[in-house]
Amino acid sequence: MLGLNxxxxxxxxxxxxxxxxxxxxxxPFPDTSGMAQFNAGYPDLMQKLVIFGIFAIGxxxxxxxxxxxxxxxxxxxxxxxxxGVWMMKLLxxxxxxxxxxxxxxxxxxxxxxxxxxxxxxxxxFSILTLAFAQMFYSLAYSVLTPITGGESGLSLSTDDPRIFxxxxxxxxxxxxxxxxxxxxSHAVTLDFGAWSFTISTGYYFAAIIMAxxxxxxxxxxxxxxxxxxxxxxxNQNRMNYTGLNPRPYTLAAFVISGMYAGLAGGLMVAMDxxxxxxRMLWTASGEVVLMTILGGAGTLIGPxxxxxxxxxxxxxxxxxxxxxxxxxFAPLPDWLENTLVTVLHPFIGKGWHLTLGLVFVLVxxxxxxxxxxxxKKLGNLFRRKRSNGDAPTxxxxxxxxxxxxx
Amino acid sequence: MSTKSFSRRGVLKAGAATxxxxxxxxxxxxxxxxxxxxxGASSVTLGFNVPQTxxxxxxxxxxxxxxxxxxxxxxxxxxxxxxxxFSSQALDGTGILGRRVEYVTGDTQTSSDAARSSARSMIExxxxxxxxxxxxxxxxxxxxxxxxxxxxxxMAGLTHSNDTTGKDRRANGxxxxxxxxxxxxxxxxxxxxxxxxxRKAYHLTADYTWGWSQENSMRTYTEALGWETxxxxxxxxxxxxxxSYLTPVANSGADVLILNHYGGDMVNSLTQAVxxxxxxxxxxxxxxxxxxxxxxxxxxxGAGSAIEGIYGSTNWHWSLQDEGxxxxxxxxxxxxxxxxxxxxHTCYVQTLLYADAVQxxxxxxxxxxxxxxxxxxxxxxxxxxxxxxxxxxxxxxxxLVVRGKENPExxxxxxxxxxxxxxxxxxxxxxxPDFQGGSLGSCNPGx
Numbered sequence: 001m002l003g004l005n006x007x008x009x010x011x012x013x014x015x016x017x018x019x020x021x022x023x024x025x026x027x028p029f030p031d032t033s034g035m036a037q038f039n040a041g042y043p044d045l046m047q048k049l050v051i052f053g054i055f056a057i058g059x060x061x062x063x064x065x066x067x068x069x070x071x072x073x074x075x076x077x078x079x080x081x082x083x084g085v086w087m088m089k090l091l092x093x094x095x096x097x098x099x100x101x102x103x104x105x106x107x108x109x110x111x112x113x114x115x116x117x118x119x120x121x122x123x124x125f126s127i128l129t130l131a132f133a134q135m136f137y138s139l140a141y142s143v144l145t146p147i148t149g150g151e152s153g154l155s156l157s158t159d160d161p162r163i164f165x166x167x168x169x170x171x172x173x174x175x176x177x178x179x180x181x182x183x184x185s186h187a188v189t190l191d192f193g194a195w196s197f198t199i200s201t202g203y204y205f206a207a208i209i210m211a212x213x214x215x216x217x218x219x220x221x222x223x224x225x226x227x228x229x230x231x232x233x234x235n236q237n238r239m240n241y242t243g244l245n246p247r248p249y250t251l252a253a254f255v256i257s258g259m260y261a262g263l264a265g266g267l268m269v270a271m272d273x274x275x276x277x278x279r280m281l282w283t284a285s286g287e288v289v290l291m292t293i294l295g296g297a298g299t300l301i302g303p304x305x306x307x308x309x310x311x312x313x314x315x316x317x318x319x320x321x322x323x324x325x326x327x328x329f330a331p332l333p334d335w336l337e338n339t340l341v342t343v344l345h346p347f348i349g350k351g352w353h354l355t356l357g358l359v360f361v362l363v364x365x366x367x368x369x370x371x372x373x374x375x376k377k378l379g380n381l382f383r384r385k386r387s388n389g390d391a392p393t394x395x396x397x398x399x400x401x402x403x404x405x406x
Numbered sequence: 407m408s409t410k411s412f413s414r415r416g417v418l419k420a421g422a423a424t425x426x427x428x429x430x431x432x433x434x435x436x437x438x439x440x441x442x443x444x445x446g447a448s449s450v451t452l453g454f455n456v457p458q459t460x461x462x463x464x465x466x467x468x469x470x471x472x473x474x475x476x477x478x479x480x481x482x483x484x485x486x487x488x489x490x491x492f493s494s495q496a497l498d499g500t501g502i503l504g505r506r507v508e509y510v511t512g513d514t515q516t517s518s519d520a521a522r523s524s525a526r527s528m529i530e531x532x533x534x535x536x537x538x539x540x541x542x543x544x545x546x547x548x549x550x551x552x553x554x555x556x557x558x559x560x561m562a563g564l565t566h567s568n569d570t571t572g573k574d575r576r577a578n579g580x581x582x583x584x585x586x587x588x589x590x591x592x593x594x595x596x597x598x599x600x601x602x603x604x605r606k607a608y609h610l611t612a613d614y615t616w617g618w619s620q621e622n623s624m625r626t627y628t629e630a631l632g633w634e635t636x637x638x639x640x641x642x643x644x645x646x647x648x649x650s651y652l653t654p655v656a657n658s659g660a661d662v663l664i665l666n667h668y669g670g671d672m673v674n675s676l677t678q679a680v681x682x683x684x685x686x687x688x689x690x691x692x693x694x695x696x697x698x699x700x701x702x703x704x705x706x707x708g709a710g711s712a713i714e715g716i717y718g719s720t721n722w723h724w725s726l727q728d729e730g731x732x733x734x735x736x737x738x739x740x741x742x743x744x745x746x747x748x749x750x751h752t753c754y755v756q757t758l759l760y761a762d763a764v765q766x767x768x769x770x771x772x773x774x775x776x777x778x779x780x781x782x783x784x785x786x787x788x789x790x791x792x793x794x795x796x797x798x799x800x801x802x803x804x805x806l807v808v809r810g811k812e813n814p815e816x817x818x819x820x821x822x823x824x825x826x827x828x829x830x831x832x833x834x835x836x837x838x839p840d841f842q843g844g845s846l847g848s849c850n851p852g853x
Contacts, residue, residue, distance in 0.1 A: 044526040142613055142642065151614030151643060152544035153518040155551055157574075158845060171848035173577070176555055185555065187530075198530065272526065274548055276519035315527060321511055350458050350513055 008218050011300060015214050019207040022046055023197045030194030037324060040312055043187055043200040047271045048311045050206040051264050054213045056291040056303030058260020061220060062253045063289070064298035067233035071126045071285050072113070072133030076106040076258040078140060078280030080265025082147070085154045085275045092164040093175045095184065095205075095270035099263060106262020107255050114254035118247060121236070133285050141277040153276035177270050179205055184271060202271045209267060213260065218300060220256070229253050261288075290356075294363055296370030305371045310356065317352040324348075441771045442557035442852030443533045450505040450770065452477070452757070453512065453534030455525050455549060456563065460516035461644040461670035462541035464704045465749040469539060469563055470511060471742055472750035476757035479737070480507045487737040488758060491730040491786040496765040503764060510534060516541070516643065518548035525549050529556050535770050536561060536760055541669065541749060542643075543567030543616035550579035557852020559772050561756040564749040566668075566700055567616040568623070571800035572841035577849045578772055580779055580794065582759065582801045583752045584832070586616070587840055589699050589719040590623035592805040592827035594631055596717060601662065601695055603632040608660035610651055610675060612667050613640035620666040620699055622840065628664075636660040641667070641675075648675040652682055661689035663696045672698060673708035680712040701808050704747045706820040713810030713820065720806045722751040722788050723823055731788040745818050755787045759794075773849040791829065797836045799846065805832050 001009055018025070027041030040046070059073050080102035087098035117128040140148040148154050158168040162175075169175050177184040179201070187200035220226050231239050232246045239246050269275050278284070287310065295306025325344050329337040347355045367374045445451070454473045457466035478484040482499030489497055501507050510532040512524030521540065528534040537553050538561040540546035546565035553560035554576040562570055562581040566589070571581050607628055611617040617640065625635050636658050641651050652675070655663055663684060667675050679685075679696055687694040698705075701718030724735040724745035734754060738746040746754070760775065763782070767774035780796035789803035807825040814820045834841075 039531070042527065042530040044523060044530050048523075142640065151518075153548055155548065158847070159843065168845075168847070171850070172845055173554060173847035173850060174551070272522060272552070274518060274522060274551065276517060276548070278517045278519045315523075318513060319510070319524075319527065 002215070004218060005222075008222065008300075012215060012218060015301065015304070016211055019050070019211060022049075022207070023199055023203070027195060027197055031196050032194055034327065037320065038316055040316065042198055043185075043203050043271075045311065045315045046200075046203045047206050047267075048315070049308045050203065050210045051267045051271070052288070052291065052307040052311050053304040054210050054267065055261055055264035055288055056295070056307040057210075057213055057217045058257040058264070059288045060257075060292050060297060060299075060303040061217060061229075061260070062257040063292055064303070065221070065226060065229035065233060066250050066253050068118070068121065068250060068254070069126045069289065070117075070129040070254070070257075071282065071289065072117075072129030072131075072136075073257065073261050073288055074280050074282070074284035075113075075133040075136040076110050076261035077265040077268075077284070078136065078275070078277070079109050080106045080262030081269045081275035081279060082140070082154055082265075083262070084266040084269040085156065085273060088162075088177060088269070088273055089156060089160040090163065092162060093178050094165070095177050095179050095266075098177075098270060099209075099266040102262045102266025103259045104262075106265065107259040110255050110258020110261075111251070114251050114258065118250050118254060130282060130285070133280065134282060137277060137280040137282070140280055148275070148277060151277065153274050155274045177273055179270075206267050206271065209263070213263065214300075214304070221300060225249070225252070290360060294360060294370055296372030299370070299372045302370050302372040309359070309371065313352060313356050313359070317348055317355050318350065320348040322349075440851070441773075443529065443535045445505055445533075445535055445770055448505060449508050450502055451532055451534050452507060452509045452760075453525065453528035453532065453537040453539075454509055455512045455514055455521060455528065455537055455539040456753075457516045457541050457545070458511075458513040462516050462668070463670070464708065465541040465564060465669055465702070465747065466514070466539075468704060468747045468750040469541065469753040472738070472746060472754040473509065473538070473757060475738060475741060476754045477507045477509055478741075480757070480761050484741070485733075485737045488730050488734050488754070488787055491733050492758060492762070493785040494762050494766065496762050497758070502761045503768070503770070507761070512539075514540060514542070514545050514549075516545060518544055521545040521549050522552045525552055526556070529553075529558055534558065538753065538756055538760070539563045540565055542614070543570055543619070544614045546570055546581075547574045547615060550574065550576050554578045554847070554850055557772060557850045559760060559775050561760050563753045563756065565616070567619040568840050569615050569619060569844075571798045573844040575798050575800075575844050575846055577776060577799075577846040580756070580759075580799045582756050582792075584719075584721050584803070584805055585800070586620040586623035586699070587834055587838065588805050588832040589620070590627035591832045591834075592719050592807050592825070593624075593697070593699060593717065594627040596807050596825055597628065597697065598631050600717065601692075605631075605633040605662045605692075605695075606636050606660045606690065607633050607662045607664050608636050608655050608658055609638040609664045609666060610648070610655075611638055611640050612643050612671055614643055616668070617643075617666050619840075621664075624664055624666065624697075624699055626840075633662070641671070643671060645671065646674060648678050649682075651675075652679055652684070655679075656682070656684065656687060656689075659690070661692050661694055663694070665696060665698050666700075667698070668700055668702075669705065670708070672705050676705075676709045676716070677712050701810075701821065702748050703745070703818065703820060704749070706810060707817060714812050716810045717824070718808055720808050720821070721748045723748065723806055723808060723821060724751075725819070725821075725823065726788060726806075728788065728790065730786045734788060751788060758787065759784075772851045776849040793829075795836075797846075798841065802833050803829050 023041045027039045029035035029039050083102045083105040084098040087101045091097055113132045156174045182201050184202040187198050190197045228249045236246050291306035291310050292303045296302025325341050329340050456469045479487045479489050481501055510528050514521035525537050536559045541564045543565040546562045550560045560579040568585050568587050609621050611621040665675050684694050696716055698718040701720050706713045735745050763775045763778035767778035779794050782794045785791045792801050792803040794801055805827045806823050808821040809824050811822050
């Protein structure tokens with residue numbers, strides 16, 4: 001179905017189910033309980049999970065398939081964001097033209113950067129992309145201030161032309177991004193006993209885009225083109241000797257991943273119409289590398305999981321402060337409580353990077369294939385147990401091995 | 407197997423099904439809210455969004471202390487601070503409208519993106535009814551726009567750029583702090599007296615909305631005195647090392663260096679300027695001088711002896727002798743062991759003003775708060791009689807001109823107040839050219 005084989009279809013359906021039920025799945029704790037701190041089912045975070053999922057899926061097409069490690073993809077994300085805001089300033093608050101323009105402009109710029117950078121491979125390629133990204137960052141941060149808003153970021157105002165829309169609402173305020181009349185920020189809270197779930201337009205819009213982006217990525221992975229990209233990764237020399245020029249393939253992969261990044265950037269401003277230069281910083285480029293590796297480079301679902309884990313840690317751990325931790329350990333004796341708080345202190349609040357670092361070290365040391373490998377190992381463990389007890393079921397263990405994309 | 411009709415699993419299943427059935431009718435109850443994050447009957451949540459990392463982290467930490475103190479006082483704990491000196495006596499120490507005040511904190515990282523994201527999560531996840539904080543105008547403007555769209559009130563913390571209540575003003579946003587126009591106006595006569603009217607100035611400017619605004623105001627007022635502007639150089643926020651920007655100053659022909667820097671940036675640039683020997687230098691037959699238009703005690707402490715004799719302006723200083731300032735300094739000092747900074751003061755006052763406006767208006771609805779604050783005249787919060795102007799949501803009050811003390815007695819007594827410029831002098835008309843190109847719009851209570 002949909003041109004997917006059985007395993008891919010199952011994976012696609014799982015992703016869709018996850019997207020549809022995310023507002024419920026991510027809010028497992030009742031609002032009033034102390035664990036509500038760990039709920040992730042609010043629009044801002046869910047949108048981020050999805051948007052960075054798209055970003056990571058695209059990055060994985062380049063890094064996971066061809067092995068080219070780009071350290072400059074945040075530049076395309078930023079370009080997508082600036083383009084999106086400009087479209088909303090000039091044309092209309094409908095986000096569709098903004099998204100299309102984001103993808104197109106990011107694609108054009110990545111063609112340019114890719115053309116130059118892909119003349120080298122390995123570390124030199126990484127350095128070139130990093131250099132380009134930093135150039136774009138400084139352009140956005142100071143040189144092009146009239147276009148990008150500099151440090152304050154590019155935001156909408158009531159003076160914008162907005163040819164196909166209103167300059168200001170009836171109340172004199174700046175209009176909000178919409179998709180054919182539906183407010184992106186519109187949200188309905190469903191109270192369900194002690195639980196409450198927020199259903200927001202923005203999230204589901206982003207989720208639909210992500211489902212499409214994921215489907216496209218699966219098709220690319222399984223296409224002859226995807227096979228060529230894998231060939232680039234496994235042995236470029238051999239590919240050359242067979243008379244194939246790898247450069248057009250890598251450039252195409254680079255541009256596709258740049259367009260994915262542009263789409264993610266466009267979505268970011270569709271959710272919150274302000275584009276800051278920080279999202280182009282090299283740390284942001286490094287973050288998407290972390291997401292992909294953490295989830296499992298070269299796998300289909302890995303980057304999404306990695307992006308989810310990092311954004312979850314960032315949003316949740318960074319808001320835990322000492323008084324919250326004191327609350328958790330309140331029943332313990334004072335000396336124990338204070339010791340535990342002192343031990344945890346560096347890992348919470350602004351120290352969330354430390355927590356992320358630890359997780360990253362653990363994953364790379366013990367699960368070099370990322371979260372996906374961890375999942376597989378767990379799955380195999382249970383399968384083996386079951387098959388030991390019941391009749392042997394030959395072949396079950398090998399299906400995953402044949403499907404490098406799962 | 408009909409004999410096992412009451413298996414554990416069966417009972418659980420039936421129980422769960424009943425629970426779901428009972429809960430279903432309540433499924434749509436949540437959406438019937440009059441405004442965003444309408445608080446429940448027992449508590450109300452405020453969101454404190456301050457820089458905890460980056461160049462303004464010191465200010466952010468002090469702001470957070472002030473917020474926690476304000477929450478204590480609103481809930482009737484501690485000594486009550488400025489509640490007793492405040493001209494409005496609507497607040498009685500039982501929280502706001504009888505609801506206990508709770509708070510959540512966030513880190514703006516002095517970045518617009520991070521600050522907006524942190525504010526959004528406070529509004530969406532924690533149900534914050536009001537967002538306050540910020541130690542950078544770029545961040546304050548970004549968060550103010552977000553709060554306008556989300557339908558919550560934004561009480562700006564330390565933000566000094568004209569744009570916050572000028573080009574980028576919003577109906578849901580309010581600023582107690584002064585701005586660069588007021589700084590320039592208050593500083594000009596003092597500078598003229600101290601350094602004369604024939605000076606050549608060199609500006610180093612933090613490259614964002616506040617820096618531009620500060621540079622513009624200082625240029626306008628110093629050039630009106632007859633000073634000449636030799637050069638203006640923009641430096642990135644959080645640069646750390648300013649030596650490459652300071653080297654050309656000595657041979658530029660300038661005899662005054664104006665540092666439009668704040669926080670950690672100002673500490674670094676001023677310290678380095680002094681180390682370069684700029685202050686011991688003679689230029690154009692005069693002693694070389696340095697001016698820091700926006701001064702704070704925290705920065706003075708960071709820069710140490712480098713601040714001796716340097717002029718600047720400030721919103722408030724703990725050594726003021728009025729009743730409100732004394733009460734605040736006493737209660738802050740008792741809790742934390744040192745006097746508060748101007749950032750702490752403005753944040754504390756903003757929290758009180760918000761609580762008071764809710765109390766007087768009788769509702770947490772942002773539109774009621776806006777109505778209660780617009781054109782509100784109050785006193786007893788440390789700055790003398792103050793007006794929240796309805797047209798731009800800017801507070802008008804006295805401005806302090808300060809100078810770094812030559813021989814400070816202790817670590818906190820670093821600035822001396824040279825002049826208190828009265829409110830009438832620094833009040834500017836609403837159609838001032840530096841504040842054009844924006845409009846408040848209308849208050850947004852959200853959904």
